[in-house]
Amino acid sequence: MTSDELRQTFLNFFQDRGHKIIPGSSLVPHGDPTLLLTTAGMVQIKPYFLGLEVPPSQRLTSCQKCFRTTDIDSVGDNKHLTFFEMLGNFSVGNYFKREAISWAWEFVTKYLNLSEERLWITIYLDDEEAFAHWREVGVSTERILRFGQKDNFWGPAGDSGPCGPCSEIHYDLGEEFGCNRPDCKPNCDCGRFSEIWNLVFTQYNQDRSGQRTPLPKPNIDTGMGLERTLAAIQGKSSPYETDLFSPLINKVCQLAGKEYGQDENVDRAMRIVTEHGRGIPFLIADGVMPSNEGRGYVLRRILRRASLFGRRLGLDKPFLGEFANVVVEKMKHVYPELITNEALITDVIKTEENKFISTLEIGLALVENLIDDACKEKRDYLKGEEIFRLYDTYGFPKELTAEIAREKGLSIDWEGFQAEMERQRERARAAYNITLAATVGLRGNLSVVKIPSSTNFVGDRTLKHQSTVVVLLPESEWPKNRVDSVSQGQYVGVVLRETPFYGEMGGQVGDTGEIRGKKGRITVTNAVRHTVSGSELVVHQGGVVEGHIFVDDVVEAEVDEHRRLDIARNHTATHLLQAALRQILGSYIQQRGSLVEPERLRFDFPQLLPLSQEEVKKIQQWVNERIRQNLPVKTKIIPYNEAIAEGAIALFEEKYGETVRVV
Known part of the structure; x- marks a missing residue:
């Protein structure tokens, strides 16, 4: 059996048992800050296990490319790999230990034709249920070994997430690859026994403090290392001797x-x-x-x-x-x-x-x-x-x-x-703190303010909106708590219940304009976003130029329309620029940051070599031609998967919901 045949046989086996084949995800984990790289097939399944998203099926199977940095220094021996493929089958609250164990044993003995005499099973210390199911499929008691948390409790993938006890299938390469000790057995570091399949019985969610809570429904997460299994099938002592390598x-x-x-x-x-x-x-x-x-x-x-x-x-x-x-x-x-x-x-x-x-x-x-x-x-x-x-x-x-x-x-x-x-970090910190001290403002004060709820943004529908003052933060009171009123001459931060002002985010500067009440008026010089205790706020920064403004005042908030349109034009230009870069330099171009202001824009992207004058000229011509075509700017709200299928570009670091706004 070749590597291609093993990959396809596995997926077909579980598809025949009601599993939906899903494509593997990127090595760059999507929207998961707990992971540097994708380390297991369950990474993309994690939101389903946590009940955060609805899976396309309760039974899933995939072939996932993985990368584990912990093994870099060990690479060079016969078994360690950093990059590998993981074959997996998953149950999201559907089947549990009995089916997972039964199918695993059927696959390795009947479909891969691995000798039962070379297979050993490990289970978690007190997992009597797993022990009973292995006995049911015919594994003898002496070939089922118990180990503790180090060897037979899996996860989470990262510093938090789903985890649980696990059971592993080990393949005996033969005495000639062992240490000759009488107590040599699976998990011995001599290399005689190769772990080929890990069945994780995902029952808990672990937070960053290490606390575990039961999941709403227990799940199954299995991972078979394609390279190690292939070596066993092909009768090789190392993956490096297989057709894959x-x-x-x-x-x-x-x-x-x-x-x-x-x-x-x-x-x-x-x-x-x-x-x-x-x-x-x-x-x-x-x-x-x-x-x-x-x-x-x-x-x-x-x-x-x-x-x-x-x-x-x-x-x-x-x-x-x-x-x-x-x-x-x-x-x-x-x-x-x-x-x-x-x-x-x-x-x-x-x-x-x-x-x-x-x-x-x-x-x-x-x-x-x-x-x-x-x-x-x-x-x-x-x-x-x-x-x-x-x-x-x-x-x-x-x-x-x-x-x-x-x-x-x-x-x-x-x-x-x-x-x-550490000495170098201290030098860097000292330089940073000097800069930071000069720029701390309304953002710093918000952490001590009790916030009622998130600001509702209405600026995509109107530039003038009647709203209510929720929080007032005068500059003179920094870093004290909020006040009930502000008066002429004070520089303030204002939080409204709803606002047409776009708060600075994603490289785009905030709106300016006015907030007018019956007894006072504020000129808004900037709007910034700030998250406090889960509330997403827009803080309007500016000066009271007339009268008084009170908390609970009904006010009219109006955005500077000409400035907003200038910003919008440059925002659209960043989309054109990205399209031009991908068209002329290559589809590998990815946005790493941007700045969108009324007068200018900046687009950050990784590039190995400086652009040539000819490339710059072509990019400028491409963008200017599209501007002269005066094409309409259209936006729509559609499902994320549909947007990707249509060619929408998603940023690696961004987390998207089920529906997205596409320009």
């Missing part, structure tokens, strides 16, 4: 002019290059760009680690772009985003690899000097301040320094490194 290993052999399987040090370097080189195109295809933080740093880190170990194989010139072409060719029929973004993938890799080669030359020489100094001083570690200087001044990754040092038998003074990092 063999063309990739062969490419590294061709590039390096070496054979796999002759020298363990060479083999380890080849596995690192192959594994990281496989994950890199998938990250880029899903919108991750190299950077010094977050998921961008994960990409940069594995790319540089692959480059370092490529050098150990004699690959001194950039090679990962050529390797990526083999990955795309191997996987494009399953993940079409690879072929769609192939040019971007190659460009990003070449640019980043070229940039790192010069850093690598300097960094390796400096690390060798530090190692020599440590040996002369008879130290068995590298000093934290030295590692920090390499990292901060030369941009040499601390993880690579640690890896090189470890090969020489030296450790790292991580406490010293963290102390230097």
Whole structure:
């Protein structure tokens, strides 16, 4: 059975048992701040388990691409992977342990034809229900082992979310791969037993404090590692020997002019290059760009680690772009985003690899000097301040320094490194606080104000609206509580029950205008949004230019129409500019930020190289041609899925509801 056959057989098996096949999601988790990258198939199922969204079916199945950063340093052995595919079946309040266990056993023994003599089961310590169901399908008592929370309690994926006890299926590779200890069994770290399928009985939701509460209905979340299972089916001791990896290993052999399987040090370097080189195109295809933080740093880190170990194989010139072409060719029929973004993938890799080669030359020489100094001083570690200087001044990754040092038998003074990092943060904080002190205003005061409810925005229908004053915050009272009235000459913040004023958000500046009452008038110079205790407020900032304004006054709020139209024109222009960039530079262009003001606009997007004069000219011509066409601006409210199907562009970091407003 090949990797393609395993993938399809799994999905078909569960489709035949009433499951709806759903497409896997991006490696960049959609609207989930608790996760850096998608780590399991259940990530996109999480809202269904929590009752936040209605699933398309109570029974679901998928093949999900995943990336786990915890295993980066372990990659190089025969089993650890950062990027992998997870086959999963899910029940959202439908079936539970009996069906999950019965189907899992049927699939591995009848459809994959794995020998029952090589299969072992692990369960949570006191999960008698799971034990009984495994016995029902014919697993002998001695092959069902009990483990504690470390091994058999799963989740959450991130620092909060669904979790529960789990039961795992382990495949015995054979005594020749074991430690020869008489007590060797599943979860032994010798590598003899390979966990191929984890059945999670999701019964709880865990909050960020670690508190668990029962879910409204228990759910099933299973994950079968495609690569490990494939190795078991094909009779291999490692995923790297399967049809999924063999063309990739062969490419590294061709590039390096070496054979796999002759020298363990060479083999380890080849596995690192192959594994990281496989994950890199998938990250880029899903919108991750190299950077010094977050998921961008994960990409940069594995790319540089692959480059370092490529050098150990004699690959001194950039090679990962050529390797990526083999990955795309191997996987494009399953993940079409690879072929769609192939040019971007190659460009990003070449640019980043070229940039790192010069850093690598300097960094390796400096690390060798530090190692020599440590040996002369008879130290068995590298000093934290030295590692920090390499990292901060030369941009040499601390993880690579640690890896090189470890090969020489030296450790790292991580406490010293963290102390230097903290000193740098303190310097940055001090500079930030100086700026912050000058800009604290109405936003700071709101945290101590009791807010009745969110502001109702009506500015998409009218620019003049009668409303009621809810909160008054005079500048002279900062940071004290709100007051009941303000008078001429005071600078204030006003919260209304409803408002036509658009509050500053998403890069668009706030509206200006007037608030008029029977006894006073306020000139509004800005409107800002602020969230307090779950209430989404629009705070109108301005000065009382006439009389008095009281809480509970009925007032007329009017937006400066000419300024609003100027802002609207520039907002529309950002949409045109994004379309032009995607048309001329490529569909990989994604908005990372923007500024929309009456007089100007700014559009932020990641780009590897500066735009050429010719590209700038083409972009300007494209936008101006559309402006001259005087096309109408149309908006509509439609379901999110329908909007995406029509080609609407969603931002990775935004969380969207079931319906969205499309321009």
